[in-house]
Amino acid sequence: MSLVWFNGRLIDGPLPLEAHDRGLLLGDGLFETLLVVNRAALWLHMHLARLEGSANELGIGFDRDAADAAVADLLDQASEVHHVLRLTLTRGPGARGLAGVGGEPTLIATLDAFDAGLMLQPVAMVTASVRRNPASPASRLKTLSYIDNIAAAREAKARGVEEALMLNTRGAAASASIANLFLVKGRTLITPGRDQGILTGVTRQALLAAAHRAGFETKERVVKPAELLTADGVFLTNSLRLIRPVKSLDGKPVGKADLSPLADVLCAAARLQCGRDPRLL
Amino acid sequence: MSLVWFNGRLIDGPLPLEAHDRGLLLGDGLFETLLVVNRAALWLHMHLARLEGSANELGIGFDRDAADAAVADLLDQASEVHHVLRLTLTRGPGARGLAGVGGEPTLIATLDAFDAGLMLQPVAMVTASVRRNPASPASRLKTLSYIDNIAAAREAKARGVEEALMLNTRGAAASASIANLFLVKGRTLITPGRDQGILTGVTRQALLAAAHRAGFETKERVVKPAELLTADGVFLTNSLRLIRPVKSLDGKPVGKADLSPLADVLCAAARLQCGRDPRLL
Numbered sequence: 001m002s003l004v005w006f007n008g009r010l011i012d013g014p015l016p017l018e019a020h021d022r023g024l025l026l027g028d029g030l031f032e033t034l035l036v037v038n039r040a041a042l043w044l045h046m047h048l049a050r051l052e053g054s055a056n057e058l059g060i061g062f063d064r065d066a067a068d069a070a071v072a073d074l075l076d077q078a079s080e081v082h083h084v085l086r087l088t089l090t091r092g093p094g095a096r097g098l099a100g101v102g103g104e105p106t107l108i109a110t111l112d113a114f115d116a117g118l119m120l121q122p123v124a125m126v127t128a129s130v131r132r133n134p135a136s137p138a139s140r141l142k143t144l145s146y147i148d149n150i151a152a153a154r155e156a157k158a159r160g161v162e163e164a165l166m167l168n169t170r171g172a173a174a175s176a177s178i179a180n181l182f183l184v185k186g187r188t189l190i191t192p193g194r195d196q197g198i199l200t201g202v203t204r205q206a207l208l209a210a211a212h213r214a215g216f217e218t219k220e221r222v223v224k225p226a227e228l229l230t231a232d233g234v235f236l237t238n239s240l241r242l243i244r245p246v247k248s249l250d251g252k253p254v255g256k257a258d259l260s261p262l263a264d265v266l267c268a269a270a271r272l273q274c275g276r277d278p279r280l281l
Numbered sequence: 282m283s284l285v286w287f288n289g290r291l292i293d294g295p296l297p298l299e300a301h302d303r304g305l306l307l308g309d310g311l312f313e314t315l316l317v318v319n320r321a322a323l324w325l326h327m328h329l330a331r332l333e334g335s336a337n338e339l340g341i342g343f344d345r346d347a348a349d350a351a352v353a354d355l356l357d358q359a360s361e362v363h364h365v366l367r368l369t370l371t372r373g374p375g376a377r378g379l380a381g382v383g384g385e386p387t388l389i390a391t392l393d394a395f396d397a398g399l400m401l402q403p404v405a406m407v408t409a410s411v412r413r414n415p416a417s418p419a420s421r422l423k424t425l426s427y428i429d430n431i432a433a434a435r436e437a438k439a440r441g442v443e444e445a446l447m448l449n450t451r452g453a454a455a456s457a458s459i460a461n462l463f464l465v466k467g468r469t470l471i472t473p474g475r476d477q478g479i480l481t482g483v484t485r486q487a488l489l490a491a492a493h494r495a496g497f498e499t500k501e502r503v504v505k506p507a508e509l510l511t512a513d514g515v516f517l518t519n520s521l522r523l524i525r526p527v528k529s530l531d532g533k534p535v536g537k538a539d540l541s542p543l544a545d546v547l548c549a550a551a552r553l554q555c556g557r558d559p560r561l562l
Contacts, residue, residue: 004300014297017305019285019391024298025369026427027308058428059435088306098427098434098458110300131416133450137432138419145426146307146379147339151418153379154340169414169450177379 003077005070005109010077021106023090027145028100030054035240036083036111039075042239042270046202051087054141060091061105070109077111084114084240090144114240119263119274122247123236125176127225128152128164132174132197139168139197153177163236165225165249168197173223179236179244180204183227184257190231193220203237203266210269211262233257242266284358286351286390291358302387304371308426309381311335316521317364317392320356323520323551327483332368335422341372342386351390358392365395365521371425395521400544400555403528404517406457408506409433409445413455413478420455420478434458444517446506446530449478454504460517460525461485464508465538471512474501484518484547491550492543514538523547 004011022028032047041047048067055062067087074085088108094100130152132139138148152164156177165181168174174192175181180201183190189211192198208218228234232255234246243263246254267274285292303309313328322328329348336343348368355366369389375381411433413420419429433445437458446462449455455473456462461482464471470492473479489499509515513536515527524544527535548555 002300015300015305016295017298019283019296019389021305024296024302024305024371025312025367025425026431027425028428028431031306058432086306090305098431099438100431100435108300129416130418131414133412133414133417133429135410135412135450136414136429137411138426138428141428143426143428144306144308145419145424145428147309147419147422147424147426148414148417150307150309150379150381151339154381157380169416 003074003111005073007107008066008069010073015108017106018093020093021090022092022094022100023088023106023144026098027143029060029088029090029106029144030058030142031089031144032087032142033239034085034087035114036075036078036085037272038081039078041071041075041085042272043202043206044071046205047087047239050142050202051089054143055089057141058137058143060089062089063107066107070107074109074111080113082114083111086110088144119242119244120259121241121244123163123244124161124248125163125165125246126156126159126161126250128155128166128177130155130166132166132168134168134170134195134197136197140199142199149177165228167225171225172196173225173228174198176236179238179241181223182207182235182237183223183231184233184235184259185231187215188217188219190219190221190223192223196222201238203239203242206269207237207243207262207266210265214265228254231255233259235259235262284355284392286354288388289347289350291354296389298387299374301374302371303373303375303381304369304387304425307379308424310341310369310371310387310425311339311423312370312425313368313423314520315366315368316395317356317359317366318553319362320359322352322356322366323553324483324487325352327486328368328520331423331483332370335424336370338422339418339424341370343370344388347388351388355390355392361394361396363395364392367391369425400523400525401540402522402525404444404525405442405529406444406446406527407437407440407442407531409436409447409458411436411447413447413449415449415451415476415478417478421480423480430458446509448506452506453477454506454509455479457517460519460522462504463516463518464504464512465514465516465536465540466512468496469498469500471500471502471504473504477503482519484520484523487550488518488524488543488547491546495546509535512536514540516540516543
């Protein structure tokens, strides 16, 4: 199934997008991707808060009531157990000129069935040549300008693995192409800090808070790439796959720490009964 | 006037864009912007060659015949003296997953009247905080992922000037938000090299070749920001405004070299009779 909501209503057929919409022309917009389980969108308020904060930073109008209506209209139609709900906000059609004072923003939402496995599926990674730029909004915000992440993902795919390790322009480890990066050392979780050219993922934030409450030590800091090979374990987080262990980096094995305690912590924080749902584990 | 060509034909009304088109969802595509003067698109073959080369690099299908048809269909309708023709190529609708093996690419072309002055209008610049990343396809290729350029242009506008000087992540001068950067020292033209996180503009390439033929020395190299304040002159090039002198940087005056010999060289190379057309000068 695939449902589309466009500027206020569910529609059939293609998007009636204005030809000068800056989302399409210039990647001038933002998006959020949410996992829907049993008609509930996971961490909905955190996603909407991030979208609103990023829109304010970029000067794009954000109508929270419209976003709430889009989510409600789509969840109302959800049929399968799992879906992915995507919100796309663009600056809308604009006159020429990059600075872009312009028209009304465009809000699009889609709901698609999601039948991939969600958690704990091991991932092989290679280090991508594309680097993340801490002095760039495209690295920090979830904008429609995603070409660097795409290039990194294509490098990984060309080399036969699922994900790319993206370094930043200073040579430190930053993230994967669509996920945040964590290292496990004993009861300590280490993840690249906010100043490292990373997108601060909602699952990253939820896990940091929940793990801290559960007695883990959490550190946000500079991570050297070589640390991935000496840690007890390395894992990725994102909104659709939650937690996935990294099994290798550039063909070298990565530590096999047991991540199930962290998965339990995350599932509890998300009020997901992961252990009882075979689709979730 | 505004004309829109979509996947093979001129259309009225909004774009019938598939909701999962990766151009809109992920900035996964490319564009070219061409100046049309008297029904001829300036440096058309260079623009199409760049688009094709970039599409090959990103693994996006490019149909040269379709692009030629789009350009011909639009130029056939051109009425005013000056237009801007934009070609937009996306990877098309795709399944989930960044690496994006997928559907047919989407080709969109638009023709709009362009009534801005074209040449030699002085520009004030400020140095933007957003930096260009030499290890990023978004800096090198004219992709739909333009948010860094937008952020730089917005910084300039917020500070009351027309353009932003973008440094690269190594601290060297790279370009403006929508134009390449040149320094003039006597009969020498200096411009940041291809490895500096720049988009190699068509006008940049045309001017380098034409100026060299006309007896100027041309150098592509690392440019320190402080050099802009000691050069005889600084100017910007792009496809719509051709050559514009920089009059100030961060409030400090910039040298006032006479750029008219370079404008003449560029006009001759473009077979534009700039001196006889008051709209062009």
